[in-house]
Amino acid sequence: NAGVTQTPKFQVLKTGQSMTLQCAQDMNHNSMYWYRQDPGMGLRLIYYSASEGTTDKGEVPNGYNVSRLNKREFSLRLESAAPSQTSVYFCASSEPAQSDTQYFGPGTRLTVL
Amino acid sequence: DAKTTQPPSMDCAEGRAANLPCNHSTISGNEYVYWYRQIHSQGPQYIIHGLKNNETNEMASLIITEDRKSSTLILPHATLRDTAVYYCIVRVEEYSGGGADGLTFGKGTHLIIQP
Numbered sequence: 001n002a003g004v005t006q007t008p009k010f011q012v013l014k015t016g017q018s019m020t021l022q023c024a025q026d027m028n029h030n031s032m033y034w035y036r037q038d039p040g041m042g043l044r045l046i047y048y049s050a051s052e053g054t055t056d057k058g059e060v061p062n063g064y065n066v067s068r069l070n071k072r073e074f075s076l077r078l079e080s081a082a083p084s085q086t087s088v089y090f091c092a093s094s095e096p097a098q099s100d101t102q103y104f105g106p107g108t109r110l111t112v113l
Numbered sequence: 114d115a116k117t118t119q120p121p122s123m124d125c126a127e128g129r130a131a132n133l134p135c136n137h138s139t140i141s142g143n144e145y146v147y148w149y150r151q152i153h154s155q156g157p158q159y160i161i162h163g164l165k166n167n168e169t170n171e172m173a174s175l176i177i178t179e180d181r182k183s184s185t186l187i188l189p190h191a192t193l194r195d196t197a198v199y200y201c202i203v204r205v206e207e208y209s210g211g212g213a214d215g216l217t218f219g220k221g222t223h224l225i226i227q228p
Contacts, residue, residue: 033215059217092156100162
């Protein structure tokens with residue numbers, strides 16, 4: 001039981017490049033989330049998915065798109081990366097029917113030059 | 114979700130109890146108090162949550178004042194591995210109708226355990 005996994009762990013992009021951050025969970029959770037964390041700050045919600053087939057914007061969705069591929073996987077795409085998107089990205093999941101606890105992945109450290 | 118206020122940093126000696134305060138004076142009747150922590154460079158980790166009664170688990174205790182306007186997280190015997198940023202969050206539980214809309218993190222309290 002790996003919990004929440006994220007790939008890649010580190011990534012360096014040039015301005016304008018695109019990439020997809022992958023997230024998977026093996027806990028059969030319905031809800032999944034993407035957060036970003038800038039230096040010295042708390043996490044901010046980018047997008048979330050309450051269940052398979054649904055996605056909603058969080059606090060800071062601009063410049064990102066998401067796909068809830070199936071119940072296990074929730075990906076985050078940067079279509080045209082900007083230096084302001086340099087951050088650490090965390091994926092999380094939860095199962096509202098059981099508890100409100102969110103389980104977080106190890107994070108992806110993204111640098112945009 | 115209501116906002117919380119936490120001290121930016123605290124020190125505690127190893128082996129002693131660490132008491133982390135949180136003010137949430139605008140908390141609503143159906144909002145719970147949650148605590149998460151983030152050890153350097155890792156994803157946040159759930160610690161404990163409660164509504165109005167004191168709660169205890171294997172990691173910590175949560176003391177909520179009678180008026181629910183503040184709470185204290187207690188780590189009974191702090192170790193060096195407890196050095197982390199601790200976040201106090203108030204929210205309605207998802208399965209109580211709060212919706213799966215994520216957590217609102219402030220800057221938290223950086224707890225440093227001194228050897």
